[in-house]
Amino acid sequence: MNKRYLDYLDQLEAEAIHIMREVAGQFQKPALLFSGGKDSITLVRLAEKAFRPGKFPFPLVHIDTGHNFPEAIQYRDELAERLGEKLVVRNVEDTIKKQNLSEPTGRYASRNGLQTYTLLETIEEFGFDCCIGGARRDEEKARAKERIFSVRDEFGQWDPKRQRPELWNTYNGRISLGENVRAFPISNWTELDVWNYIKREEISLPNIYFTHERECLIRDGKLMATSDFIYRDPEDEVVTRKVRFRTVGDMTCTAAVESVAYDIDTVIAEIIESKISERGATRIDDKLSETAMEDRKKGGYF
Numbered sequence: 001m002n003k004r005y006l007d008y009l010d011q012l013e014a015e016a017i018h019i020m021r022e023v024a025g026q027f028q029k030p031a032l033l034f035s036g037g038k039d040s041i042t043l044v045r046l047a048e049k050a051f052r053p054g055k056f057p058f059p060l061v062h063i064d065t066g067h068n069f070p071e072a073i074q075y076r077d078e079l080a081e082r083l084g085e086k087l088v089v090r091n092v093e094d095t096i097k098k099q100n101l102s103e104p105t106g107r108y109a110s111r112n113g114l115q116t117y118t119l120l121e122t123i124e125e126f127g128f129d130c131c132i133g134g135a136r137r138d139e140e141k142a143r144a145k146e147r148i149f150s151v152r153d154e155f156g157q158w159d160p161k162r163q164r165p166e167l168w169n170t171y172n173g174r175i176s177l178g179e180n181v182r183a184f185p186i187s188n189w190t191e192l193d194v195w196n197y198i199k200r201e202e203i204s205l206p207n208i209y210f211t212h213e214r215e216c217l218i219r220d221g222k223l224m225a226t227s228d229f230i231y232r233d234p235e236d237e238v239v240t241r242k243v244r245f246r247t248v249g250d251m252t253c254t255a256a257v258e259s260v261a262y263d264i265d266t267v268i269a270e271i272i273e274s275k276i277s278e279r280g281a282t283r284i285d286d287k288l289s290e291t292a293m294e295d296r297k298k299g300g301y302f
Contacts, residue, residue, distance in 0.1 A: 009197055013046065016185035018169065019148060020050040020132065023183050024057040026173035027130040030183075031088070034060040036072035036079070037248040038205055039134030042186060042194055044079065045201055058132070059086040063118045065111040065250045066093045067229040071206040072248045090122045107219075109231050110252035120156045123180060130173065130181040138190045139277060148187050154178030191246070191278050192271050199264045210267065211244045211259045222255035246271075246278035 023030050032047065034040045047056050060080055064073070080087035092111050095118040096103055104110060123131065137144040147163050149171045164172050173181055186194070198205065216223040217236045223243055224230060229252050243256035244267075261267040 009193070009200060012186070012189055012193055013049070013197070015169070015188065016043075016046045017050045019171065019183060019185040020047055022171050022173070023130055023132060023185075024051070026171070027181070029127050030058040030130040030132060031061045031126070031128045032056070032058050032132040033134070034062055034076065034080075034087070035068075035248065036062075036074075036076035036206060037134070038194060038198065038209060039136065039186065041075075041079070041203060041205060042197060043132060043134050044083070045197075045203055046185060048083075056083075056085050059088050059126075061088045061090075061122060061128075061131070063115045063122065064089050064091050065115060066091060067111055067227070067250050067252050069206070069208055069225075069245075069248055069251055069254075071208045075206040088122070088126070090118050090125075092118045094118075095121055105231075107231055107233060108253075110250055112250045112253050116156070123156070128180070129175065130183055132183045132185065134186060135182075135184050136189050136191070136194075137187050143187075146182075146184065146187070148184050149173055150182045150184065151175060152180045152182060156180060158182075192268065195264065195268050195271060199268065206248065208245045208248065210264075211242050211262045213240060214243050214256065215240050216243060216256060219255075223258065224255055225251055227251045 032040070032043060034044065044060070051057060062076060076087070092114050095101065096111075096114065098121075099117060101114060101117065103114070119131075122128070135143050135146070137146070145160050145163070146158075147166050149164065149166065150158060151162060151164065152158055154177075166172075171183075175181060189197075197203075215226045215238060217226055217230070217232065217238050218224075219236060223239075223241060226238060241256075241258055242260065244259040244261055245254065245256050247254060259270060261270045
């Protein structure tokens with residue numbers, strides 16, 4: 001009898017599908033957090049493999065700051081329509097008005113941190129008991145601490161000291177009233193794994209992941225896409241460069257990298273040569289303090 005050996009992408013895929021099915025089996029009202037970025041797009045493909053030909057057992061949910069890249073928003077809407085799946089969009093702008101929040105101002109102003117308030121509102125509105133996210137351990141040190149099933153308390157807060165053991169791929173989704181779980185099916189993947197999987201599966205992406213010419217301003221040595229949402233200092237230099245985005249978040253805190261990677265093979269080659277993680281290279285909000293991400297996660301962030 002012929003034996004079929006799984007390569008490493010098959011193994012990662014099988015693990016992620018198993019996690020998604022565990023979420024569907026253990027929770028009453030899960031949701032998949034979907035932004036139109038490469039990691040959440042990968043989650044959608046994995047959900048197709050886990051649940052088709054049936055419908056997804058959860059909606060796609062996007063917490064929209066209103067300052068997202070238009071290419072990602074367009075992709076988000078087109079994908080949801082093509083799949084025929086429910087897309088729930090909740091806006092940070094509405095939360096700011098409803099809760100009378102103070103919007104950050106100044107050189108590093110961003111609504112990124114305010115997403116937490118909108119996410120917690122959305123969880124309460126729909127009664128979600130588990131939110132599937134595309135976070136990976138290789139992205140940032142705080143994310144490296146987190147389990148695949150990460151329990152949040154009744155206030156949405158994450159306590160790194162309350163992490164549960166996850167032995168032999170056994171995931172404990174038991175929660176008390178009011179608690180919530182964030183599940184991360186691709187936690188063990190790397191940026192390179194995601195791109196190799198996208199290549200193998202022939203998954204289309206928003207075009208900002210590939211090199212294009214864009215007007216940018218130089219801030220603290222990083223290239224920020226010019227936008228009406230970004231505060232400009234008189235000393236900020238505006239240039240036109242050939243860039244691409246390694247990660248797609250809020251425009252106010254996500255930088256581009258100079259690149260000549262016009263297709264997926266050259267993107268993969270570029271990542272192999274890179275000496276710094278995608279968030280380390282591009283995310284301004286992670287640079288505000290040594291514990292910026294962990295502080296946000298303790299407050300209920302994705």
